[in-house]
Amino acid sequence: MSAEVPATEQAEPAPERAVQHAFVLKEGDTYFVMDGHGDVGGGVDGLFHDDTRMLSTFVLRLGGARPPLLSSGVSHDNVFFIANLTNRPLPVLGSTSMPQGVIHLERKRFLWGARLFERIRLVNYGDQPAQAPLTLQFGADFRDMFEVRGQRRARRGEIGPPEVGAQGVVLRYQGLDTVTRLACIDFSEAPQRLDAGTAEFAVPLAARGHWTLYLEVGTAPARPGAQRFREAGVLARWRMRQRQRRGSRLHASGRLFQAWLDRSRADLALLTTDLPTGPYPYAGIPWFSTPFGRDAIVTAFQTLWIDPRLAQGVLEFLAARQAHQTSSFRDAEPGKIMHETRKGEMAAVDELPFGQYYGGVDTTPLFVALAGAYARRTGDRATIDRIWPALGAACEWMERNMARHPDGLLAYQRGEASGLVNQGWKDSHDSIFHADGRTPEGPIALVEVQGYAYAAFLAMSAMAEWRGDAGASRWRQRAAAMRLAVESRFWLDDLGFYALAIDGANQPCRVRASNAGHLLFAGLPSAERAQAVGRQLLSSAFASGWGVRTLPAEAVRFNPMSYHNGSVWPHDAALCAAGLARYGERDGVVRILDNLFESAAHFGMRLPELFCGFDREPGQSPVAYPVACLPQAWAAGSVFMLLQACLGLQVDGIRREVKIVQPRLPADIDQLHVQRLQVGHARVDLHFQRLEERIVVVAQTAPGTPGVQVNLQL
Template sequence: MRMARTLPASRQVSYSLKDGDSFLVSDALGDIHGGDVADGLFHDGTRVLSRLRLGLDGTAPTLLSAATAHDKVVFTAHLTNRPLPPIGGSAAAGRGVIHIERSRFLWQGRLHERIVCSNYDRVPVSVPLTLEFAADFRDMFEVRGMERVRRGNYPQVEAAADRVVLRYQGLDGVERRTVLAFSTAPARLEEGMARFELRLDPRASFALYLEAGADAGQPEATRHRRAMAQARRALRARRRSGARLRGSGLLFDAWVERSRTDIALLASDLPSGRYPYAGIPWFSTPFGRDAIITALQTLWLDPGLARGVLAFLAERQAAEDSSFRDSAPGKIMHEARKGEMAALGEVPFGLYYGGVDTTPLFVALAGRYFRRTGDRAFIDQLWPALQRATGWIERSCDADPDGLLAYARGQDSGLSNQGWKDSEDSVFHEDGQLPSGPIALVEVQGYAYEALRAMAALARERGEHAAAQAWEARAGRLRRTVEARFWDEALDFYALARDGDGRMCRVLASNPGHLLYVGLPPPERAQRVIAQLASPRFDNGWGVRTLAADQPRYNPMSYHNGSVWPHDVALCAAGMARYGARRQAARLLGEVFEAATHFDMRLPELFCGFPRSAGEPPIAYPVACTPQAWSAGSVFMLLQACLGLEVDALAGEVAIEHPQLPPGVDRLWVERLDVGGARLDLVFERIGERVVAARAGGAESVRVSVRL
């Protein structure tokens, strides 16, 4: 009988780095194995280094420890040797006498690595150091499992004394290459391996610097230190943007700082501003929906991120109809990819618009950004794009028999489901059958409702009162339609969707929690939704499941049908708080916080929805992206929901209503909160059963209103 292969412990945990359009995933030893494993050095959607394995006399060293630095810029592994071969006729060097420190970072499309070998034996030792390398230049979609009929060509490897050049001539006519350069020429350099013969005296050390990039580098100590300092400064600048949170709970503070750092890590400095890429490894590229929700989560603290997201998406707004790309004039993009398969049209995701919710979310974000900042000049610049986006929403609703915003993919290569739950089986009927299209999701109607109201508010600010009235009236009609078509008295809940035959998908899913976020339901129905979401069929003790446990297709190990997504929990909690259920929101914050403690304070994209058991951690979803932008941003939306804090720059006011603090945090400071250009400090403190809030410093021109 053939036994299943178990990976060694060093390969069961991966470590990631990112800078701009490059990211790297390795195991705890710092090794890249390639093949069907989703590790490697990637640039512009292509794996440009698929193997980088360090050996001592052909044997992997022993792991002592591995970690990414606090700022998430530098990865370091500490390793030691197994027994080494003898020098001449002397005895072999013993185990654990050679220490290897392997550290690396990414900067401006290049991998910079340093390997330091130190001898702690009392006699000289020979250290036969080897580095195996390869570059398969596979597109990210190939790494994810897609098969291609044809691939390009691999010209002959070029090797010089201290470098090797690996090339791939793509079918798209683009030559991709990786130059691997060493600070010390190897004793032997051949295809796939560099071998260094080191002889170390007692207490002596040897440092090897290497770089991997599209062009030749000259790796050495000074260059390495300079690039590291630049990489750290760039990430530190992104981390410092916006207001600062500081609390009295060490673990909670660690979660906040880790989340803030992950958003800074995933954000790329683009000409249009900062833009958070979705997640590593599968989604380290611009996504529309993910970036908008991340910007909404952090808007109260750092509106600059929202500005960068809005500007980037406006520049890539669709101008033509394409069934292959699911585009139509006015739509906002779903994702953008730069790899060979996207360039050739083998996949539609070079610039793809198959997200029904991204366009209304774009408009909704613009409305919230304006209220948060009062930035009229930017909204004026954005106004034509907002009009085109709203025009697409209106045309789409006009074409629907119920006046709803629905989707149906143009070609089989596109996404079959185009809401945030975009797996093929995430929308279904009460008997488990998949619906026919076009499909109108309940939460998407909520996003469209907020988009129309946002346009009405912006139009009033611009003096366009007739347009404002028209959009407000349209939002009201949509709201009435949602109440009439989606509310199901027997379910005591809103239906998940309406299919192309007009049938309702009578399923209990978390999607109506997003209706609460935009404030569409009337108060009485909102309370019934909150009660359902807070019940054990949804709340598993670590957050809100995407699907109630007693529903057809429920599977706690699935991607969307019973798992827990932190960003989804945050939106539901923010919706609860909007209707006054702030204690329920605080409970969800506590549950997600406790889950974070089991994930090294870095919430993954999702985790399994099994019920919480005493003494047991949440169960990981095996291929979840980590870090993931909207998971990292969840803590900030959850915290805002608990604090009851809203910033209105137009009114020059910060309003705080019935604040709550997370469990274990008795005092929280919000420092350098920007309100229309003025800076404000706030403090929240638990006193007995109550939480009080007050101004702690800053501009007196900003009004602070508190309702306890």
């Protein structure tokens, strides 16, 4: 029997706002979304753990009113949220009232060990004592993330009776999965009044006096206090710094550009969770704070040159969760690589297939391609040997899938209505279409997926040859056959471009889309066709002035405010730029990087998951997409892929070689220093310097370290 959250004293409703105006914290499988006051009052806000909202209301009032906000923000390392507030007029003991702006109220919070830690501090800067009535309203709706996103359920579990103690409250929910979920709210001192939804403190503040309250929210009771707060805070900051210090360091001469690099690095550290299999970048907050296959693989590609450890963690995790059985509900077949995993109640009881879902046609070839890139980058035979059976099974799945297609293409069609209609990176229901607007019937073969398969077969061939295994020539032949199929079936002579897809009737979707840029990233097209595609991607049809749009305005479903049909996705633009660089285009890559840098400057140096694809106009800013994830891993990682494409830099860990071809620097950046670039067991520093029209590169290795060959082609 379903049950609703019991009625409590209602908090003042939070004003409507877009996701990009939220403040977020994350640690492991716990994250917090809040407003600038630190309050949780509705919408997507809340404290979430394992895809369940543990706090749906969390509102502070001083003297019965919302305290005016002075400033708020998250620390540069993404560990602490701090809000500085003040009082409205308050009663003064023995007098009429205390004026506004005399009491400073600070809220400082962080996450550690699946718990929220918060310190509330009041300081009276007046010369009169005051009574400061402080109220905290709280509540837990225990809604699954998919419910928060708008999914309706036929029934829910039951809200249990609250347990109210002297210094804490336990709220509970018995889910349909028979799991009891707890939200335990505990205070360092006993409130004057405490019930299932409100804690009231009558705080006497002497003149120039102060008062501090510690509180914690978690899945088990605790005894908050100053020492616990300090110790947990030190651990949280230490762990975050450890993540940020992995890999190479980048230092640019431009202050704002360096801020973009630092913010992107901090956001990747925030989203990365240290799992038993290694570090893994969760996709994004608030909707996708969980392991996704495609997103993590792309993020690993973006950062492979500076931090190969992330790619290793992604490969190990996905190999361990490869499908071994067939399930139409989960779109699973033996050998497929996971698309998404969830821990919430709705996934546990199979209301949705996303507990461990395999409905991504591109994740499997991308997994193999990443393994090949990781092998070249690091020379790490041990990891490749461990996941070799998974790589073989992935390729076998690709071959079985392709055998069902008349042209030997890799295609998708969902198994049941609960699965995703479209299963490429543009997975919204309307993202794949014909030139006249018709929705194609499946199975659908996407153009970029064929490029991923081509790259996967080449990677498999190279790894097999490296390991001394038979079959290297077979995989090369597979790649060659895929190239012929794509060039013959997808190329549109009249458009000078590749079709978006081939539908189930074996007809091309004659739509120009940014997907073709991913084909360049894979290295499949001939040089002539790659240049033709590149010219169009850099033209005003796709280039909005803020980045590369997913569709040109001519497309029948073009809408710059849509999710996939005309918006700008930073990761998509970065993959297109990497593809252009692969075919020798450098100036266009610099232009894409500069456009996204300018966009980042308007978004507080933090690129969102996507933004609207309106043309750039003088004096205007890029237009935000209101419900985009922020931060998003592959948006944060985009700057590193773009920068690598500009520098023309490749690392071969097997040969201990760094190759730099026709390097460029972003506009207004005269120097870039890459420190401690790992090459095999050695590390090398690279210094890029602009001298008039040339870029000079100086390489240096530490004395006594293994030699590294730096091959410059200026």
